[in-house]
Amino acid sequence: MLRLEARPAPSRAMSLASPLIALAITVVIGTCLFVLLGKDPLRGLAVFFVEPLKSVYALTELAVKATPLLLIALGLAVCFRSNVWNIGAEGQFIVGAIAAGGIAMLAGKDTGNWFFVLVLAGGVLGGMLWAAIVALLRDRFNANEILVSLMLVYVAEQLLNYVVYGPWKDPHGYNFPQTITFLKSTQVPRLYGSYRVNIGTIGALVAVAAFWILLFRTYAGFQLQVGGLAPAAARYAGFSARKALWSALLLSGAMAGLAGGLEVAGPLGQLTPHVPAGYGFAAIIVAFVGRLHPVGIVFSAILMSMFYIGGELAQSRLGLPKSLTGVFQGLLLFTLLACDTLIAYRIRWTSSHATAPSSAALPASQMQSQTQTIDDAPLGPVVASSNLPTREST
Amino acid sequence: MHRLELIDISKQYPAVKANDRVRLRVKPGEIHAVLGENGAGKSTLMKIIYGAVRPDEGEMRWNGEQVQVASPAEARKLGISMVYQHFSLFDTLTAAENVWLGLDKSLSLADVVARIREVAGVYGLEVDPLRPVHTLSVGERQRVEIVRALMTSPKLLILDEPTSVLTPQAVQTLFVTLRKLAQEGCSILYISHKLDEIRALCHHCTVLRGGKVTGEVDPAKESNASLSRLMIGAEPPQLQHREPNLGSVVLSVRGLTLAKEDPFGTALDAVSFEVRAGEVVGIAGVSGNGQQELMAAISGEDRRAPAGSIRLFGNDIARASPRRRRVAGLHFVPEERLGRGAVPTLSLAQNTLLTRTGAVGAFGWLRIDAIGALAESLIRRFNVKAGGPGSAAKSLSGGNLQKFIVGREIDAQPKLLVVSQPTWGVDVGAAAQIRGELLALRDNGCAVLVVSEELDELFEICDRLIVIAQGRVSPGVATAAATVEQIGEWMSGLWSRDFAASHAPA
Numbered sequence A: 001m002l003r004l005e006a007r008p009a010p011s012r013a014m015s016l017a018s019p020l021i022a023l024a025i026t027v028v029i030g031t032c033l034f035v036l037l038g039k040d041p042l043r044g045l046a047v048f049f050v051e052p053l054k055s056v057y058a059l060t061e062l063a064v065k066a067t068p069l070l071l072i073a074l075g076l077a078v079c080f081r082s083n084v085w086n087i088g089a090e091g092q093f094i095v096g097a098i099a100a101g102g103i104a105m106l107a108g109k110d111t112g113n114w115f116f117v118l119v120l121a122g123g124v125l126g127g128m129l130w131a132a133i134v135a136l137l138r139d140r141f142n143a144n145e146i147l148v149s150l151m152l153v154y155v156a157e158q159l160l161n162y163v164v165y166g167p168w169k170d171p172h173g174y175n176f177p178q179t180i181t182f183l184k185s186t187q188v189p190r191l192y193g194s195y196r197v198n199i200g201t202i203g204a205l206v207a208v209a210a211f212w213i214l215l216f217r218t219y220a221g222f223q224l225q226v227g228g229l230a231p232a233a234a235r236y237a238g239f240s241a242r243k244a245l246w247s248a249l250l251l252s253g254a255m256a257g258l259a260g261g262l263e264v265a266g267p268l269g270q271l272t273p274h275v276p277a278g279y280g281f282a283a284i285i286v287a288f289v290g291r292l293h294p295v296g297i298v299f300s301a302i303l304m305s306m307f308y309i310g311g312e313l314a315q316s317r318l319g320l321p322k323s324l325t326g327v328f329q330g331l332l333l334f335t336l337l338a339c340d341t342l343i344a345y346r347i348r349w350t351s352s353h354a355t356a357p358s359s360a361a362l363p364a365s366q367m368q369s370q371t372q373t374i375d376d377a378p379l380g381p382v383v384a385s386s387n388l389p390t391r392e393s394t
Numbered sequence B: 001m002h003r004l005e006l007i008d009i010s011k012q013y014p015a016v017k018a019n020d021r022v023r024l025r026v027k028p029g030e031i032h033a034v035l036g037e038n039g040a041g042k043s044t045l046m047k048i049i050y051g052a053v054r055p056d057e058g059e060m061r062w063n064g065e066q067v068q069v070a071s072p073a074e075a076r077k078l079g080i081s082m083v084y085q086h087f088s089l090f091d092t093l094t095a096a097e098n099v100w101l102g103l104d105k106s107l108s109l110a111d112v113v114a115r116i117r118e119v120a121g122v123y124g125l126e127v128d129p130l131r132p133v134h135t136l137s138v139g140e141r142q143r144v145e146i147v148r149a150l151m152t153s154p155k156l157l158i159l160d161e162p163t164s165v166l167t168p169q170a171v172q173t174l175f176v177t178l179r180k181l182a183q184e185g186c187s188i189l190y191i192s193h194k195l196d197e198i199r200a201l202c203h204h205c206t207v208l209r210g211g212k213v214t215g216e217v218d219p220a221k222e223s224n225a226s227l228s229r230l231m232i233g234a235e236p237p238q239l240q241h242r243e244p245n246l247g248s249v250v251l252s253v254r255g256l257t258l259a260k261e262d263p264f265g266t267a268l269d270a271v272s273f274e275v276r277a278g279e280v281v282g283i284a285g286v287s288g289n290g291q292q293e294l295m296a297a298i299s300g301e302d303r304r305a306p307a308g309s310i311r312l313f314g315n316d317i318a319r320a321s322p323r324r325r326r327v328a329g330l331h332f333v334p335e336e337r338l339g340r341g342a343v344p345t346l347s348l349a350q351n352t353l354l355t356r357t358g359a360v361g362a363f364g365w366l367r368i369d370a371i372g373a374l375a376e377s378l379i380r381r382f383n384v385k386a387g388g389p390g391s392a393a394k395s396l397s398g399g400n401l402q403k404f405i406v407g408r409e410i411d412a413q414p415k416l417l418v419v420s421q422p423t424w425g426v427d428v429g430a431a432a433q434i435r436g437e438l439l440a441l442r443d444n445g446c447a448v449l450v451v452s453e454e455l456d457e458l459f460e461i462c463d464r465l466i467v468i469a470q471g472r473v474s475p476g477v478a479t480a481a482a483t484v485e486q487i488g489e490w491m492s493g494l495w496s497r498d499f500a501a502s503h504a505p506a
Helices: A012-036 A041-049 A056-079 A088-106 A115-139 A147-167 A201-219 A221-231 A229-235 A241-268 A279-287 A292-318 A326-344 A364-369 B042-049 B071-076 B095-102 B109-123 B138-150 B168-183 B195-201 B223-230 B291-299 B321-329 B347-353 B368-381 B399-412 B427-444 B455-461 B484-491
Strands: A002-006 A347-348 B005-012 B017-026 B031-035 B058-061 B065-067 B082-083 B156-160 B187-192 B204-209 B212-217 B249-259 B268-276 B282-283 B311-312 B329-334 B416-420 B445-450 B465-468
Touching: A012 A041, A012 A292, A012 A326, A041 A088, A041 A292, A041 B109, A056 A201, A056 A221, A056 A241, A056 A279, A056 A292, A056 B031, A056 B291, A088 A147, A088 A241, A088 A279, A115 A147, A115 A241, A115 B445, A147 B031, A147 B138, A147 B427, A201 A221, A201 A241, A201 A292, A221 A229, A221 A241, A229 B268, A241 A279, A279 A292, A279 A326, A292 A326, A326 A347, A326 B005, A326 B212, B005 B042, B017 B031, B017 B042, B017 B212, B031 B042, B031 B168, B031 B195, B031 B223, B031 B268, B042 B156, B042 B187, B065 B109, B065 B268, B065 B347, B071 B082, B082 B138, B095 B138, B109 B138, B109 B168, B109 B249, B138 B156, B138 B168, B168 B187, B168 B195, B168 B484, B195 B223, B212 B223, B223 B427, B249 B291, B249 B445, B268 B291, B268 B445, B291 B445, B321 B329, B329 B399, B347 B399, B368 B399, B399 B416, B399 B427, B416 B427, B427 B455, B445 B455, B455 B484, B465 B484
Parallel strands: B031 B187, B031 B204, B082 B156, B156 B187, B282 B445, B282 B465, B329 B416, B416 B445
Antiparallel strands: A002 A347, B005 B017, B005 B058, B058 B065, B204 B212, B249 B268, B249 B311
């Protein structure tokens, strides 16, 4: 029979292979799904994995969707590495978009082309503000940041609904719940011809480098991560847990807000109730599939973006519901968590009588302690999402 | 016929062979010592006997019959009981409720209380079954564990390092109980690395080293040196003691009173003492009497100490952060190596950054080369066996990681080094090296404060001893003038009569 056996040391190779195995299993299950739905599985897979790469237009659209995922996931990676569980990037994204939209509406006919900078700054501040609420409640009242950040997503959605149905509704918009279409001067410069991809994508790639430096080459990044890996060691060293909490949340809020601002000042061009596209939640998966490593996150953001586009194409080409995107995202995260077991464990065939029950069921705490590291090789930590934050009294 | 016989027991773990064809024979009514260093395979062997671990090979015989013990429940059915080194008691339940939990439910709680009183009376194990466990001292908790083990009238009792939490007096009381049990025919497996105790108590001794049996002797006929040779393959190196060259007061703790943070912790009560440059001061005491709280207050991990209660060179540091204290020359080695003194999953190089910031440049930029070089030099200077600066902290053995952590702090050239349990779970060779390093530091004029539960260790390296009991500390006494008996009595809090009139507090 099959038996899980603890490895003497976590396997680096498996840490890299795990996302690939997870992707392979996702593809296999996806194929079965298409067969069960009565569709040609090859066409189905092509829609997800070939079509999004087929033309220049397809590639630019891939970048348009990967950019917000990448930005948000970078911030979340820092958060998760610091053992701060910000699940509400979606809310910070929305508030960032609202703040950016509010500033964009201030632009007049003679506003210069630099105005988009202010719009983006508004997005950053909006996201930080929303995350600061989480930090404040955790810091002052020891409120669980998972719950608070998640609940604030729904508050943010209502806030968005309020402004687009109420005070900010376009007076010439035939009573549709939407703001005016923002002026050209508020828009982020596009990169190439008439394609929607803009300089935000370049910015995201610069952010990848910046986050790599923060995490692996600065004392501040080191302190943040020690707080996540071993709170007692951080206290021993004198690294402030409060500072780590605030900086992790403000940083990830800023990144989510920036992504929201870029959507407003880019592809969307106005506020509608459809601003939330689920990027904030999908970015959690992006961060974990990318091993919480900036370079890994680039690849996982592209993959997740393919799922988004594939879902849309599946709707128009195959007549399947768009929620297929969510199914694929969920499958990937689920199989990834399962495959990550193999980083700390290996599978052994054993004859049934020699089975030692003691080694087959190691406590989960032990398992996760073996899978978190600060490492600048493109692999490293994935934390079981059931890992609740440990409370530090400050 | 033997009560218990192990024939060629082997157990392979992924990285080590914990037991390699181990043979062990225990007669009825025999107190049988299993002696070995940490990592020699003692615990694995006991877990195999108790059914918590399965051996890969070998045979176990119980009263001459071959048996396969699949679980601790089966072991108990055979008549094997075990008292673990770390107690498994619920703090919020009473002693009787704790015992009741482990029994089959045919008895009522009232029956259990009566039975505990009976067993406790017969063996002189004073226990109040109705008291909640969190109000019991460590020694009392151990008695609850032993009573629990005796409730089923075992034929073999396994005790894992039972004296590490006891005062010297409590050790003698325990020995009386164990001898009485043995006289009644109960066999006892006594696991320890303390040579004096084994020679005083045990009839027979099996020595393990590296998972193999290296000797079977009658401990009464052996000397500490000969047992030590069997255990570590060499005699422990002797330390060089020089006359202390006392300097000015470095650390001064005055009226440190601190309410407990954890409900089961210990409050500190007007703790006062001093440490001077060029001396080693030891704090003795049974664990859980406020040592951890005192260390946290001195290291800066707990910053609630009243202003002015802790001074370093006369400057108030009671509320300073650990980093400010380090800048002022106070370095600390905590008792937990993994998770506190070092981050388990990080490399040795990265772990230097916890307390050493020499490689942090402008704007917090980390100079990776300098970090690696520091780790490399620590590994070389302190003889740490590790793959290199890139090895994860948790890949090192306890002794080597401790050498690295102690080395990291010594290398920082502290003016005051505070060390908690310097050689806990460290093999004899590494322990001797660490003690030697501490003495060398003292000879160079550093003030050293050591907290340890091993009295032998404190007597070996300290110039002056103070005792902590129930959150209060005794006056200091020169080690040369102190006796084990006296310090043992003080560990129960009874120092006032020795200081009734003549002595002023140190």
